[in-house]
Amino acid sequence: MPKITFSKIKDKEKKVAEVPQGINLREAMIKHGVEVYSPLHKKLNCNGKGLCGSCRVHVKEGMENCSAPGALEKLRALGSFYAIGHEEEVRLSCQMTVQGDIKIEETPDFNLHGVDRKAKNTRAGYFPEGEAR
Ligand code: FES
Numbered sequence: 616m617p618k619i620t621f622s623k624i625k626d627k628e629k630k631v632a633e634v635p636q637g638i639n640l641r642e643a644m645i646k647h648g649v650e651v652y653s654p655l656h657k658k659l660n661c662n663g664k665g666l667c668g669s670c671r672v673h674v675k676e677g678m679e680n681c682s683a684p685g686a687l688e689k690l691r692a693l694g695s696f697y698a699i700g701h702e703e704e705v706r707l708s709c710q711m712t713v714q715g716d717i718k719i720e721e722t723p724d725f726n727l728h729g730v731d732r733k734a735k736n737t738r739a740g741y742f743p744e745g746e747a748r
Contacts, residue, residue: 680715
């Protein structure tokens with residue numbers, strides 16, 4: 616059975632779940648009590664139809680173990696702010712199935728400027744070593 620490792624960066628909380636191969640990721644998240652939506656989108660979402668983009672996750676490891684994105688998912692990502700800078704890792708959880716072990720970050724924030732969120736509140740985070748002003 617594939618293992619999904621969920622990680623919430625904000626809370627530094629990790630959870631691992633074993634799931635049946637081929638399960639829809641959104642369904643797996645709901646079944647295991649993992650937040651699918653940000654607070655704003657808990658009521659405002661398309662309920663898994665691939666239209667709203669609010670169920671997005673970042674696949675940090677194991678993209679090869681995810682089903683390939685379909686036409687609807689590719690179309691939804693085109694011109695969407697949520698995909699900017701994360702083209703290689705962003706997926707809609709309602710539109711993908713799990714075929715093997717993966718690690719995901721759920722409810723990711725927008726990160727349009729590419730700033731390292733772990734370090735963004737420190738001066739060093741904005742000005743990496745050697746670039747301090
Ligand atoms: S729930 Fe709306 S796109 Fe997945």
